[in-house]
Amino acid sequence: MKSHVKAVVIGGGVVGCSVLYHLAKAGWTDIMLIERSELTSGSSWHAAGGFHTLNGDPNVAKLQAYTVQLYKEIEEISGQSCSLHLTGGVMMADTPERMDFLRLAHAKGRYLGMDTELITPSEAKAMFPLMDETNFVGAMWDPVEGHLDPSGTTIAYSKAAKKLGAEIVLRNRVVDLTQQPDGTWNVVTEQGTVHAEHVVNCGGLWAREIGRMVGVELPVLAMEHMYLGLWAREIGRMVGVELPVLAMEHMYLLTEPMPEVEEFNKSTGREMIGVLDFKGEIYTRQERNGILLGTYEKACKPWSPVNTPWDFGHELLPPDLDRIAPSLEIGFKHFPGIEKAGIKQIINGPFTFALDGNPLVGPVQGLTNFWCACAVMAGFSQGGGVGLALSNWMVHGDPGFDVWGMDVARFGEWAGLRYTNAKVRENYSRRFSIRFPNEELPAARPAQTTPLYDTMLANNAVMGDSWGLETPLWFAPKGKEPKDIVSFHRSNDFGPIGEEVRATRERVGVTEIANFAKYEVSGLGAEEFLNRLMTNRMPKTGRIVLTPMINEFGKLIGDFTIAKAGEDRFMIWGSSAAQKYHMRWFEKHLPKDGSVRIHRFDQTLVGLSIAGPKSRDLLQKLVDVDISTKAFRFMDFREMAVGGAPCMVNRITYTGDLGYEIWMAPAYERLVYKAIKDAGEEFGLVDFGMRALLSMRLEKNFPTWFRELRPIYGPFEGSMDRFIKLEKNDFIGREAAAKEQAEGPKLRRVSFIVDAADADVMGDEPIWAKVSKDFGTVEKPHGYGAPRFDNAGEEVRGSKAAEGASAVRGIIDGDWRVVGWVTSGGYAHYVQKSMAQGYVPAALADDESAGLFEIEILGHRRPARINVEAPFDPSGEKMRS
Numbered sequence: 001m002k003s004h005v006k007a008v009v010i011g012g013g014v015v016g017c018s019v020l021y022h023l024a025k026a027g028w029t030d031i032m033l034i035e036r037s038e039l040t041s042g043s044s045w046h047a048a049g050g051f052h053t054l055n056g057d058p059n060v061a062k063l064q065a066y067t068v069q070l071y072k073e074i075e076e077i078s079g080q081s082c083s084l085h086l087t088g089g090v091m092m093a094d095t096p097e098r099m100d101f102l103r104l105a106h107a108k109g110r111y112l113g114m115d116t117e118l119i120t121p122s123e124a125k126a127m128f129p130l131m132d133e134t135n136f137v138g139a140m141w142d143p144v145e146g147h148l149d150p151s152g153t154t155i156a157y158s159k160a161a162k163k164l165g166a167e168i169v170l171r172n173r174v175v176d177l178t179q180q181p182d183g184t185w186n187v188v189t190e191q192g193t194v195h196a197e198h199v200v201n202c203g204g205l206w207a208r209e210i211g212r213m214v215g216v217e218l219p220v221l222a223m224e225h226m227y228l229g230l231w232a233r234e235i236g237r238m239v240g241v242e243l244p245v246l247a248m249e250h251m252y253l254l255t256e257p258m259p260e261v262e263e264f265n266k267s268t269g270r271e272m273i274g275v276l277d278f279k280g281e282i283y284t285r286q287e288r289n290g291i292l293l294g295t296y297e298k299a300c301k302p303w304s305p306v307n308t309p310w311d312f313g314h315e316l317l318p319p320d321l322d323r324i325a326p327s328l329e330i331g332f333k334h335f336p337g338i339e340k341a342g343i344k345q346i347i348n349g350p351f352t353f354a355l356d357g358n359p360l361v362g363p364v365q366g367l368t369n370f371w372c373a374c375a376v377m378a379g380f381s382q383g384g385g386v387g388l389a390l391s392n393w394m395v396h397g398d399p400g401f402d403v404w405g406m407d408v409a410r411f412g413e414w415a416g417l418r419y420t421n422a423k424v425r426e427n428y429s430r431r432f433s434i435r436f437p438n439e440e441l442p443a444a445r446p447a448q449t450t451p452l453y454d455t456m457l458a459n460n461a462v463m464g465d466s467w468g469l470e471t472p473l474w475f476a477p478k479g480k481e482p483k484d485i486v487s488f489h490r491s492n493d494f495g496p497i498g499e500e501v502r503a504t505r506e507r508v509g510v511t512e513i514a515n516f517a518k519y520e521v522s523g524l525g526a527e528e529f530l531n532r533l534m535t536n537r538m539p540k541t542g543r544i545v546l547t548p549m550i551n552e553f554g555k556l557i558g559d560f561t562i563a564k565a566g567e568d569r570f571m572i573w574g575s576s577a578a579q580k581y582h583m584r585w586f587e588k589h590l591p592k593d594g595s596v597r598i599h600r601f602d603q604t605l606v607g608l609s610i611a612g613p614k615s616r617d618l619l620q621k622l623v624d625v626d627i628s629t630k631a632f633r634f635m636d637f638r639e640m641a642v643g644g645a646p647c648m649v650n651r652i653t654y655t656g657d658l659g660y661e662i663w664m665a666p667a668y669e670r671l672v673y674k675a676i677k678d679a680g681e682e683f684g685l686v687d688f689g690m691r692a693l694l695s696m697r698l699e700k701n702f703p704t705w706f707r708e709l710r711p712i713y714g715p716f717e718g719s720m721d722r723f724i725k726l727e728k729n730d731f732i733g734r735e736a737a738a739k740e741q742a743e744g745p746k747l748r749r750v751s752f753i754v755d756a757a758d759a760d761v762m763g764d765e766p767i768w769a770k771v772s773k774d775f776g777t778v779e780k781p782h783g784y785g786a787p788r789f790d791n792a793g794e795e796v797r798g799s800k801a802a803e804g805a806s807a808v809r810g811i812i813d814g815d816w817r818v819v820g821w822v823t824s825g826g827y828a829h830y831v832q833k834s835m836a837q838g839y840v841p842a843a844l845a846d847d848e849s850a851g852l853f854e855i856e857i858l859g860h861r862r863p864a865r866i867n868v869e870a871p872f873d874p875s876g877e878k879m880r881s
């Protein structure tokens, strides 16, 4: 075993082996995988081996597609078969709602390059004759599904990595991890210590334990800075990372050989396909001459909820048929052919999940060169993509794709052990349930609350979870239960939100905005630091700017409101969900000389926003300074007492109207809210929630972070032109942005008015245009920088798909083509229009003609028209008044 390597990968499951392979392939060959036992000694060996491309997040779906494409490559390099069976599969819908869900998934597939097809239950039965098709209303066929040999595949990755020069050390447990003052790592193992520049946690079932091993040796200099005195070193050693990951027991059963299966194979010359049955929470497929059937049961059970035993390995857990009996009952009704078969074996094994079922990948914020690739619940669908993204990140400094959906930074400190336990159980038991666009999930709530929580409940607020914080979404009328009726269509919140919007637009409204991210950047180097990170000029003292942040590739990685609060002090507001993501970037670029300090407030700073034509009159009653139009201008920042409480006030609101954001310590929030409510009475003040706020931003054509603005778009594509000051100084990504401007963006973000019926867009719907010109590929970009899908040219196609023709993907229909995709939208209540935002080829972005566009909502193509000017206050007169 070497004593020094560039990177140590901990864990020899399918994910660790994939990471090792991809690192070696990217040119890092001085790397070592350390496995505590034999390869596949965690969950990898007993997996059912199924794979598919479909995922709720289109960007994760892309990486799953890459994984499937990769198998041929690793088989060739390693000489080891993965026993790939590309059978295709169907998802069966038993209700109209589930059929709507499939229509949405199918529509997404139009620009994802997926060949899904909506088919009838009878067509599904022809491919899987063991089903009783009368239980279903429809189905979706996906040709890129199948199964493989999990152990063979893991070995194939490992052999391919070894051929490229990587070292694998078996039967050697990593027992401790210590970061040295220079950022490198001492990886302490049973066989000695390995010094490494990078450490990757691919510990699968033990990923949590590996996170907890992390300790940082603090240099003496840092001790002084941290005010921790003599104990700093010990505190540093105690750092530990509690990753939000939990193992769940999972069962599948294998039947004895079945004559029906053998007969089907013989008569058709084909294997039976995979089937996913939402109602029964069942997946099933052919395994040898019998059937494999697995369930995601409601009565699910975590495994080793606090500590994973180190002596667990190649054993299975005792089966518990009672727990899965309700699913089996439905399964046998839906697939009567299986009920008759004898059960040969029941497998019960643990595997890991993060809160939302997607992996945890990337560098852990606050640590140097400590990487994660864990909580991969579908290692054989996702392992390749995870390995590719992580190796890009480590070797090239960025993942190469929009990996937000699996970024380890997407959960905050609130996602501790108990929170994770509740959310993972909820996620597991809902694995095959529909998540409606207006559905808030209840587990582990309330986690964080502001001082106004009880008041909001008393006001009949329907609360939502905003990055772990309870936030008012809308207010139900008095006497009505404050509860969403979940639906793909307009629902019971439609009327009340309309009222909130109208009252705000015509009088004045107040809403809680504690869920925004808030930071303070200070120090002698603060302005220079921000000028280097942001595309816009920094404001003068007392003024505010809006500014995107881009990476070296010229792609959008942030969108902020920045106020200069003092000579060397800036206040920053951004997207709450991106707090760790952004802190990671800020910390990476912080000057080493200590000239800049950055502080994330989280919930130590909370906020209220008042908006509407009467908002100034209202605020004036609460402050002792002049806030007339001239004295406190649009985009001014001022510290002032509001209702007697020390506050920071921004003259800006996301409603796009006259309005203010008022920020204060939580201890003052009740006081300020009460003052606003009391003073607001004479102006007809209403409470409004996040949904009304989002409706109002739509009629102003304002974008949102993580919807319209994501790391797959350039700033000019995102129509953020006026915030990109190429001439100001050399900021990160300037060169790439200048190139995008010079060449002209390929895409443009636009707003549409949609002729919708009783359902508005939700995001990810295809945009059709009646155009003669082929705009080339309509596939949504997923990566940035140079394309890094090495084998992207060789797409895997199932038996039903015709070779590569775009018509197969359903992107051409006569003169109509899919030219783009929706990012978000909804009903703009004040202008009374259904609106959508999305991306189309730049050449079409200014064309407001009627009859040119259609947007597919729940399987129906609805006429849509580009709307360049915001329908509400297009000149910004009200906002500036």
Ligand SMILES: Cc1cc2nc3c(=O)[nH]c(=O)nc-3n(C[C@H](O)[C@H](O)[C@H](O)COP(=O)(O)OP(=O)(O)OC[C@H]3O[C@@H](n4cnc5c(N)ncnc54)[C@H](O)[C@@H]3O)c2cc1C
Binding pocket: 010, 011, 012, 013, 014, 015, 016, 034, 035, 036, 037, 038, 039, 040, 041, 042, 043, 044, 045, 046, 047, 048, 049, 050, 051, 172, 173, 174, 175, 202, 203, 204, 205, 206, 207, 210, 250, 251, 252, 347, 348, 349, 350, 351, 352, 373, 374, 375, 376, 377, 378, 379, 380, 381, 382
């Ligand atoms: C019953 C069942 C059915 C499944 N079916 C499917 C399926 O059909 N399709 C699919 O894609 N996925 C399926 N899965 C999930 C799949 O098994 C996992 O996604 C996958 O195994 C995760 O791989 P991993 O490498 O992250 O973790 P693991 O396989 O758990 O590997 C982690 C490795 O790290 C090693 N390790 C841990 N700590 C240390 C340490 N301190 N020092 C050294 N080594 C260490 C362990 O020994 C282990 O070998 C199934 C799982 C189960 C249980």
